[in-house]
Amino acid sequence: MSLLNNRGNVLLQLEEPRQAEQDYRKALQLAKAANATNIPQILTNIARSLSDQKRFAETDAIIAEANRLIRQDPERHGELALLAVAAESARLQGRVDTANRLIQRAFAGVDLAKTTLATRDAHHTAYRIYRVQGASALALAHLERLSTLNDESAKLATSTSTALMAARFDYANQELRIANFKAEELRREAEFQRTLFIGLGGASLVIVTLLSIGLFTIRRSRNQVREANAVLEDTNVALEKALKAKTEFLATTSHEIRTPLNGILGMTQIMLRDASVPAETRDRINIVHGAGMTMRALVDDILDVAKMETGNLTVELTPTDLHTLLRDVTRMWEEQARAKGLDFTLSHADTPRWIETDPGRLRQIVFNLLSNAVKFTERGELAVVVEAAGDRLRLAIRDTGIGIPADKFDEVFESFKQVDAGTTRQFGGTGLGLAIVRNLARALGGSVTVSSVVGEGATFTVDLPLRLVDAPDSAVEVAKDGEHLVVLDRNPIVRGMLRTLLTPHFATVQFAASPDEAVALARDIDPVLILADEAALAADESDPVEKLKEIADAAPAGARVAALWSTPAPDVEQRLRDTGVDQIIVKPVKGPALVAALTAGRGEICETSRRTKLVSQAA
Incomplete structure (x- = not known):
């Protein structure tokens, strides 16, 4: 926190106010997290950097926040510096009278001869304001004190330089001692290497003897290994059968769960369309319907994974209205995105309308990718961009969410996998969506790739064959x-x-x-x-x-x-x-x-x- 604040001060002196602001804001986050007492000081520094950038509205807001915190302090620590920054902001805006009033408040009751280096910027601000106002005496007083403080700063730098030279001398002595120590260490190491060589010779003899015994033992146990391999092969066959039975059971069970669940959802939809249902009851039905939709999505994912594992996943290529399909599948997620305060855009202007594909599978691909994008994005935007490039159709779903580390790009496409356990706890999910997307893209003759920067978002690109057809x-x-x-x-x-x-x-x-x-x-x-x-x-x-x-x-x-x-x-x-x-x-x-x-x-x-x-x- 102190490092960021000090680095911001250096950047501000180097006339880099924007970079200084970034460091100050990082320091502010750490200070708030630690409930530190120097928050008003950091806010004052932020206001000063904003004032140098002529972002006066933001400057005034930060000054107001810092002033509120300072007023809570009985001793009003940091008030002088804050008033000086406010005066400088007013001066830059041309409000000289306001600047004069603020700088007078800042130094009211302050003995100029006893001010510290921390008030150097305040003296500089007072000098410039009084010079513009024509108050030569006051301007001169502050200029003299500023010069004195600069001299003190130079003396401090000189003493620091002297201490640094002494430290360098001590360091040189230490280097010499270290060199002597290394020479002694090398001598001892040479002796050790000679002893080690003799020991290794004896050990080699022992190893040769042991290897001879081992070869005899291996020959005798060869038949035992063959028998063990036969048993292992039988075990693998049994394991494969068990895995197949598990997958078939999973597919059958998911299908059996889906049947009554569809009945429940059908009845809730009918009840929601009934205008005579009271509002309180409608809210409860909405909760049941939403939970049912979530459960059906999970069951569908499990059922699709089971089909993929058993090789029963099929696609049916038919003429498809691409524009209508994209509007329909993105409409629900657009509403959810806007409900979270996210911007949502769909771009497909240069794509053909009628193509040959499996509309259900294509809808499922876009649905799963948008589901992830909405889930993992808290602020920013979502974009669906569809482009035709030669004989290929590319669908890109871009978000500004949490992003994915580069070493996890392949892992996120595996079943029941997410970036880490913390992601699962925070956002939920089964980890099946992207695995389904990859398998469906391959079934349609295409592929899916991801590019991402952690903290900035991710872009999933689906590349599919483009087959143009006439409208039915x-x-x-x-x-x-x-x-x-x-x-x-x-x-x-x-x-x-x-x-x-x-x-x-x-x-x-x-x-x-x-x-x-x-x-x-x-x-x-x-x-x-x-x-x-x-x-x-x-x-x-x-x-x-x-x-x-x-x-x-x-x-x-x-x-x-x-x-x-x-x-x-x-x-x-x-x-x-x-x-x-x-x-x-x-x-x-x-x-x-x-x-x-x-x-x-x-x-x-x-x-x-x-x-x-x-x-x-x-x-």
């Missing part, structure tokens, strides 16, 4: 029918209810979690209708009407735009009409009424009975 006939027909529906809503429960309500009336129902995603879908799939919820439009504290206008502008020709809104005021209603929106559906609204309003075509503001729980209020 069914996809072409749906596009011709023009029956796509885009729904902007962030709540997964509401999404499930809306999907159940609207799927029978549209060819496809696509969900967007943000206005930007809704705009992208509107340009991508050519929908006939876009339904936007007010809460989702205002999720990032933006103007929901402006966001709705962006969606309406992006809608293709002939497409309708409908908005779910909570009884808009007259001025808001007029703004909504000015956006070009076709329908304003006032919520709360019953499910059948919502379907009727959306399928009836262009209309006015639709008001419905509020006596029943509504679709929009399920959130």
Whole structure:
């Protein structure tokens, strides 16, 4: 802590305030961890480095924090230095009167003739302020004291240099003594080597005798070794059978667990979609559903590992809509990432839409990698970047999490392995996800690699064959029918209810979690209708009407735009009409009424009975 603080002082004198700030902040972390008493001093140093960088807002914040700590000290240690730094910051900002007031407070009641070397910077600051103010007498007094302190510092350096020379002389004497000692040691070592040589000669004779006896014994025990090898071979066969039986049992048991678990999850999903379930009961069902989903993921991982060990892992190559698959598989993890305060980006603009692959296995690869990325990242961002390079498709999942040591790159892809036991205790998990990813990538004819820096994050890159295909006939027909529906809503429960309500009336129902995603879908799939919820439009504290206008502008020709809104005021209603929106559906609204309003075509503001729980209020 002291070393970092002193090094920061040196860097500050060398006019390297940014590097000095870094050392001061490291020292501050150590001081807080040790509950040290010099925290105000370190904060003062940080403020001084920030002031030199002209980061005045941060300087003021640090000064306020240091001042609060100093006021808790009855003797106000460090107040003079802090006030001097505050005065220097004010001077650099051009607030000379404030700087003058602060420096006067700093030296109020202080005998300038008795100040120490620790106040040298404060005297320098006072000199510059009084010189600007035209207070020549005060400026001269501080300049004289500064000169005196500099002389004292020079004397101290001279005495230190003298002590250093004496220490060097003592060191030279010690070196001479060490050289004499080494010479004596070499002489004794030569005598020892001669004695050792004689001893080794005798030992060699003994060893030759023992080897002769050993050869005779080995010849006699050769048959015993052969018998032992035969027994070991039988044991290995039995062990292999036992391992195979274990794997088969694991696969069978996991499958049997999965069947009732799917029943439990199915019932919880049905109950969550029931609008009549009380809120307290819904919270409990959500807990059960979340635990069930976690358990099913674990069972799926174990089942996949069992299939891999028995060689039963299969892939089925079919035409796959890559863009839709990526949006679907990343949507849940995007919501979880944003819930943790992480930025999330998905980039696949330059990739073909239709490829031939196993969509389930590809979805599983991306799902497992994103699961790890969200789990091990506490701050920063997650990014999914998909690129086509010749006949290869590369998917890179990048995070800014805890990172992986280079010597653990191969180990993390083994079953039931994590970086260390501490990682397992802190973050949990079975250690199967990356093993499954590697086996699935190989099954698809590709590979997975990792690059990482500890503390900065990791990037997992999946390299797969790229096989281009034409869109299947069914996809072409749906596009011709023009029956796509885009729904902007962030709540997964509401999404499930809306999907159940609207799927029978549209060819496809696509969900967007943000206005930007809704705009992208509107340009991508050519929908006939876009339904936007007010809460989702205002999720990032933006103007929901402006966001709705962006969606309406992006809608293709002939497409309708409908908005779910909570009884808009007259001025808001007029703004909504000015956006070009076709329908304003006032919520709360019953499910059948919502379907009727959306399928009836262009209309006015639709008001419905509020006596029943509504679709929009399920959130």
